[in-house]
Amino acid sequence: MVTTQERHVPAATGTADPTRNRRRPVVLVVDDEPEVLRSIHDLLRIDYQIVTRGSGVEALEYLRTAPDVSAILTDQRMPGMTGVELLREAADVRPETTRLLFTAFADLSTVVDAINRGHVFRYIAKPWDPDELQALIRQAVERHDLIAEKSRLMIELQEANARLVEADRLKGAFLEVASHELNTPVTVIKGLSDLWKMSQAAAAAPAEVDWVDRIRAAADRLARTVERMLKLIDTKAFSQGLATEPVDLEPLIRGAIDVVTPYLEKRGQTIEVAIQPGLAPVHCDRDKIHDVLINLLINAVKFTPDGMTIAVEAADQEDGEREGDADAPRFVRVAVRDQGAGLDPENRRFLFEPFFTGFDTLHHSSGEYQFGKRGIGLGLCLVKTFVELHGGRVEASTPADGLGGSVFAFVLPHRPAPTPVPPLGQVAPFEPD
Structure with a gap:
C-alpha cells in the first residue's frame, strides 16, 4: 500500500481523456x-x-x-x-x-x-481474473445504461403527460365556453319560435308554420347536443359522486325505449326486449344509467336500416373467475344489438373516445335518428364515462353468429364501488373484446 500523501495517479502514458470520445462509456x-x-x-x-x-x-x-x-x-x-x-x-x-x-x-x-x-x-x-473483470464492467455499464434510459423515458413521459394535461385543460375550457355561448342563441331561437306560434301562427300560411316548426326542432336538437357537451365536461358533478339507490332496471329500460319510440316509428323499426325474470335491483345513479340507455338506443336506431329490429337484453352475470361461487360478486349486463354493418376493426378502440364519429368528416352528415347519420361523437363517450363511474365496464363486439350487426353492452356490479373518473381526454382507454 502507498502510505504517502494522496495524489492523482495517472494510469499510464496516454490515459484516455473522457472528453475526447463521448461514445465510449x-x-x-x-x-x-x-x-x-x-x-x-x-x-x-x-x-x-x-x-x-x-x-x-x-x-x-x-x-x-x-x-x-x-x-x-x-x-x-x-x-x-x-x-x-x-x-x-x-x-x-x-x-x-x-x-x-x-x-x-x-x-x-x-x-x-x-x-x-x-x-x-x-x-x-x-x-x-481478467475475463471476470471485463464481464463485470460490461454488466455494470449495461445497468447504468438501463437506468439512464429509464430516467430519460420517465422524463419524456412526464413532459408528455404535462402537455396532455394542458391540452385537456384547454379543450375543456373551450368546450365549456362554446357550450355556454351556444346556449344563449339557442334559448333565444326557441323563445322567439314559441312566441311567434302563440301570436302569429293562426294567421300565417301553413308553409310558414312548417318553417317555424323546423326552426324550433333544429334548436331543440342543438340544445340536446349542448347538454351532452356540458354533461361530459361537468367534472364537478363527477367529483360529487353518484346519487345511488336501488333501481329496478326493467322499468328504467322500458322508460328509455319510450323516449326513442318516436324515432322508431319514423324509421319503421321495432324493439325486442328480453329481461331476465326476477332481475335484482341495481344500486346505481338512476339518471346517469337512464342517459346510458338512451344513448345506446339512439346509436342502434341510427345504424339499423328502416323496418328492422333492435334487440335489448338484460341479465345477471357472475364473476367469470369465480363462476358458481355463491359469494362471487354479482353483475348485471345490458346489451343493445343493432342490425348495421358491424364494427370496423380499425376503429374499435376509438369507439368510446370523445368526438369520434368513425366517419370521414368531409362527408359528415348529422342527424338524431336518420340511418347512418352522425352526431358530434359524445354519446358513446358519455356511456363509457357514466358506466365507469359505477365501477362497471363497456363492451363492443360484432356477434359471431353470422347475422351481422353490432352489440354495445355495459356491465354493472349490483353494488358498485365507484371509481373516480379523470377529466375529459384522460378517460381510461377502451379495450375491445
Missing part, C-alpha cells in the same frame, strides 16, 4: 497503487474511457464535475477514505453510476458493509 477506477490502475487501464482501455484517481477525495471531485460516469470501481483499503465510504458518498453524488468494489481482503463484513452502505452492485476479490 466512462469507467472511474480508484486505487492508491499506480500499478493496479495501470493494469486495469491496459485491460479495459479499448472498450471504455478509463479515468483513474488515487484517492477517494480525488474521485469525488471528479464525480461532481464529470458529465457522465457509467461505473466506478474502487479498492477498499485506501488512506484517508475507504472504498465503502467513497461509494456511499458516490451514491449521493451520482446515484445512476454503478458502484463496484474490489479488495485483497476476504472480509465478509466488509462486503456486507459495502452492500448496505455503499449500495454496491458487485464485489470482486484481488487478484482478479
Whole structure:
C-alpha cells in the first residue's frame, strides 16, 4: 500500500481523456497503487474511457464535475477514505453510476458493509481474473445504461403527460365556453319560435308554420347536443359522486325505449326486449344509467336500416373467475344489438373516445335518428364515462353468429364501488373484446 500523501495517479502514458470520445462509456477506477490502475487501464482501455484517481477525495471531485460516469470501481483499503465510504458518498453524488468494489481482503463484513452502505452492485476479490473483470464492467455499464434510459423515458413521459394535461385543460375550457355561448342563441331561437306560434301562427300560411316548426326542432336538437357537451365536461358533478339507490332496471329500460319510440316509428323499426325474470335491483345513479340507455338506443336506431329490429337484453352475470361461487360478486349486463354493418376493426378502440364519429368528416352528415347519420361523437363517450363511474365496464363486439350487426353492452356490479373518473381526454382507454 502507498502510505504517502494522496495524489492523482495517472494510469499510464496516454490515459484516455473522457472528453475526447463521448461514445465510449466512462469507467472511474480508484486505487492508491499506480500499478493496479495501470493494469486495469491496459485491460479495459479499448472498450471504455478509463479515468483513474488515487484517492477517494480525488474521485469525488471528479464525480461532481464529470458529465457522465457509467461505473466506478474502487479498492477498499485506501488512506484517508475507504472504498465503502467513497461509494456511499458516490451514491449521493451520482446515484445512476454503478458502484463496484474490489479488495485483497476476504472480509465478509466488509462486503456486507459495502452492500448496505455503499449500495454496491458487485464485489470482486484481488487478484482478479481478467475475463471476470471485463464481464463485470460490461454488466455494470449495461445497468447504468438501463437506468439512464429509464430516467430519460420517465422524463419524456412526464413532459408528455404535462402537455396532455394542458391540452385537456384547454379543450375543456373551450368546450365549456362554446357550450355556454351556444346556449344563449339557442334559448333565444326557441323563445322567439314559441312566441311567434302563440301570436302569429293562426294567421300565417301553413308553409310558414312548417318553417317555424323546423326552426324550433333544429334548436331543440342543438340544445340536446349542448347538454351532452356540458354533461361530459361537468367534472364537478363527477367529483360529487353518484346519487345511488336501488333501481329496478326493467322499468328504467322500458322508460328509455319510450323516449326513442318516436324515432322508431319514423324509421319503421321495432324493439325486442328480453329481461331476465326476477332481475335484482341495481344500486346505481338512476339518471346517469337512464342517459346510458338512451344513448345506446339512439346509436342502434341510427345504424339499423328502416323496418328492422333492435334487440335489448338484460341479465345477471357472475364473476367469470369465480363462476358458481355463491359469494362471487354479482353483475348485471345490458346489451343493445343493432342490425348495421358491424364494427370496423380499425376503429374499435376509438369507439368510446370523445368526438369520434368513425366517419370521414368531409362527408359528415348529422342527424338524431336518420340511418347512418352522425352526431358530434359524445354519446358513446358519455356511456363509457357514466358506466365507469359505477365501477362497471363497456363492451363492443360484432356477434359471431353470422347475422351481422353490432352489440354495445355495459356491465354493472349490483353494488358498485365507484371509481373516480379523470377529466375529459384522460378517460381510461377502451379495450375491445
